Amino acid sequence: MSKKVSIGNLTIGGGEKVAVQSMATFKTCTEEAVRQAAELENAGCDILRFSVLDEKDAAAFRELKKAVRMPLVADIHFDHRLAIKAIDGGADKIRINPGNIGGEQCVKAVAEAAKYNGVPIRVGSNTGSIDKEFLTRYGKNEISLAESALKQVAILEKYGVNDIVISVKASSVPLTVKAYEYIAKKTDYPLHLGVTEAGTEYGGVIKNSAALGALLLKGIGDTIRISLSAPPIREVTAAKTLLAALELTTTAxxxxxxxxxxxxxxxxxxxxxxxxxxxxxxxxxxxxxxxxxxxxxxxxxxxxxxxxxxxxxxxxxxxxxxxxxxxxxxxxxxxxxxxxxxxx
Ligand code: SF4
Missing domain, CATH: 3.30.413.10 (Sulfite Reductase Hemoprotein, domain 1)
Incomplete structure (x- = not known):
């Protein structure tokens, strides 16, 4: 069983109910993002992720948190200062790639801010971000995907971060399943499940249901996102319907x-x-x-x-x-x- 990790007022892992996650489609510092967050929470979203592109976005979490109770995640690439600002701004979790955030000193600074504020960090890989070392050694497969994510985990652990959530997403259903099965044997950190670039609503729901259903029925997975080229409310509805079908939820x-x-x-x-x-x-x-x-x-x-x-x-x-x-x-x-x- 995975270990428990607290994200704001929500605990995932360790047998807690599987949480439904989605991602906002509006720029984080806008009124539209606030309205979308409230709409998604009402629809049953448990965790919502936002892209952080600049300082305004990083500072927007305080305002967003006035509108919703669910934990909010800041997704940052390349600039560790934005990650620290988002944590200061009230983000409940951050999603980074330690490999592109600016070097080890930058990772260390983010790790310290996260630990000080009790904010967990999601790391992970997808088929477009496999570490070169593993890509050369194993090719593009479940081992290189999972080992890339574990390398990021090791960097965070080096700086004392233990509240970590991991994802290993592929757009291929069989590869997604194999990668999560592989990593579930190697770690007890909670796993965030998803099929990346899954497609439009019809095909995307099928791909996600096939992969996530296979994993969840084996007890693998603590949070899910049914990522779709469709409005995020459709992702939430699909995720809730999937969990109900798998009898893993309290919904009808x-x-x-x-x-x-x-x-x-x-x-x-x-x-x-x-x-x-x-x-x-x-x-x-x-x-x-x-x-x-x-x-x-x-x-x-x-x-x-x-x-x-x-x-x-x-x-x-x-x-x-x-x-x-x-x-x-x-x-x-x-x-x-x-x-x-x-x-x-
Ligand atoms: S419940 Fe009746 S209408 Fe529906 S499929 Fe069965 S026989 Fe047909």
Whole structure:
């Protein structure tokens, strides 16, 4: 099991729930970034990362922290002074590459600021940033990816930093899985999982779900980001849905049938409405939306509450037993009221 690391008011690792992470798309020192942070927190984001490009960005964390409670991460390249300013500005974690932050003295200065303020550091590699030494020795594979990250860890440890989170991302699903499996055997620092440059929403969700699902089911991974070429709120929704599907979360899990010729109502549309309603539910209930009463209640017998289409209306059922028949026009009110009962 990984060791626990505290990031602001959140603890990750050591069997804590897997945290959902995303990254803001607006410049950090803007009003839009503040609004986006609040929107993502409301959607269930647990940790949010921001690019720090200049001093204004580094100083913006104080203002951002007034708007949200979740921990905020400053992502800095090349300039160690910005990392120190972001820590002073209230960032809860920093993400750096010790290899490009300006040399060992600069790493030492950042390490000291992080330790003094109790701020953990994420380091890591991706297929575009593999250390030359390992690239020459092993080629581009899971060993060079993971060893590059471990080299960064060793630099931080040399300066007394022990609150470290590691990532080893690739855009290839098999390579991502192998790299995390490799590094999980070598370290007990918490791991941040992700597939880098995963693509647009549809393909990206599939790639991330394949890689992260395989790892999380083996107990590997403490935070996740479903990185997508899509608005970050879609990353948060996808991450929460993945964790619910893997039964690793306290949010509701929706099952819905694909429909077939037996379906005589707009089951797909109602499944989408139900999914939206469930996004605010923070209890691990199972909810089913099924096409027909012939097979629906039986196929979804383990659902805490479900609905299936019937002649002229719908039946609402619980654990396979029909509770009541309702008219289509009353369905939304009646069904969501039954969901509410399950969450009390
Ligand atoms: S529940 Fe009914 S409508 Fe849905 S797939 Fe099964 S048989 Fe078809």
């Amino acid at each position: 899990n929706l099952v819905a049938c694909p429909t077939c010729g037996r379906c005589e109502w707009d089951c797909m549309d109602f499944a989408a409405k139900t999914e939206k309603y469930l996004s605010t539910v923070s209890k691990p209930i199972k909810v089913a939306v099924m096409g027909c009463v012939v097979n629906g209640p039986g196929e979804a017998a383990d659902a805490d509450v479900g609905v299936a289409g019937a002649k002229g209306g719908c039946v609402i059922f619980s654990h396979g037993k029909i509770l009541k028949t309702v008219k289509r026009e009353d369905l939304e009110r009646e069904f969501f009221a039954e969901i509410d009962k399950c969450t009390r």
